[in-house]
Amino acid sequence: MNTSKTQVAIIGAGPSGLLLGQLLAKHGIDNVILERVSGDYVLGRIRAGILEQGFVDLVREAGVAERMDREGHVHDGVELSINDKRYRIDLKELTGGKTVMCYGQTEITADLMHARKDAGLVTEYEVSDVQPHDVKSDNPYITYTKNGETHRLDCDYIAGCDGFHGVSRQTIPETERKEFERVYPFGWLGLLADTPPVHKELIYAKTDRGFALASQRSDTRSRYYLQVPLTDKVEDWSDERFWEELKTRLPRDVASDLITGPSIEKSIAPLRSFVCEPMQYGRLFLVGDAAHIVPPTGAKGLNLAASDVATLYKILQRVYKEGDTDCIGQYSEIALRRVWNGERFSWWMSNMLHNYDDEIQSNGVEGETFKRFMESELDYYVNSEAGRRVIAEQYVGLPYEELR
Structure with missing residues (x-):
């Protein structure tokens, strides 16, 4: 057996694992x-691309923000369309200057991969039978x-950081973990195309035919979604059918x-809400999708993973720089x-905007x-400044909590 040692072993080379590795x-x-x-x-995984300010700041702190800052699109607002009536949520005005950035998860992952390789940091790809022991x-x-x-990595x-289907969560005995889940009765059919975005900001559309989202990845690449029954298959939807249905759900203009x-x-993609408690077991920490899944409505998946990274990163800094191991329990x-x-x-967003x-x-x-x-609920929140402020504050993301 080949044996090696490191301080922190990270399972999973998605954006959360790579970001944590770079920060450490x-x-x-x-x-x-x-x-x-x-x-x-x-890099072939197609994922979200709306980044909260906290995520953006972490990428900058990691020293991997050059392309993101050059090519990312800052969004000051987002639109809600309810049966063809449009409401703009002015994120910047309602939150005192906070915004979100549109920059694809694939691009973030590529940037982090390149930075890790350039720094000579170790990533072992295409490994199997990964199993934590004595956590x-x-x-x-x-x-x-x-x-x-067979290899052994002492740490x-x-x-x-290995996702919903990874080994990390399963390492916590069933008697020691509690899982909460809500499965939604519909899915999102997503289409990516090299076409200019239909609008400069995201549009969340609620209609009698179902929900739709007009999103984007760049000036020349668009991402669109349609609410569909769970019984639908991708083969049921030709490009032509998708575009025609999207037109019926977006505002006419x-x-x-x-x-x-x-x-x-x-x-x-089916929609689910999922949380595993606790997110720590001994010296094992669950990060991102390994511990929680959210519906894509509201763009929280990747951003919640980033907040996990921020918390764990601060804890490990304190452990190694100050010798404080008591903070681990936080x-x-x-x-x-x-x-x-x-x-x-x-x-909440899923309940208000989808057709049930x-x-x-x-x-x-x-x-x-x-x-x-x-x-x-929706009528109140879009037609009152207090309601729009709540949406804006949640959408841009709450501040990261500091350690005690």
């Missing part, structure tokens, strides 16, 4: 990243297989400006406060009552 390395904290697939496969002891380690050989701490084209990627408490807030906001007609019909009067509640 900036402060002289040695780390190794283990990833089960190739780097090209990681409740002072000497945890990970075993894995690479090129048919002080393990960051599980916006739809008339829509430029269509062949899709680069098309997929259907991780789950601090992270979960922000996670549940993000979960609530995404759930199928579920409402099966629930009779109770379903109709829910529909009326959500219609009233």
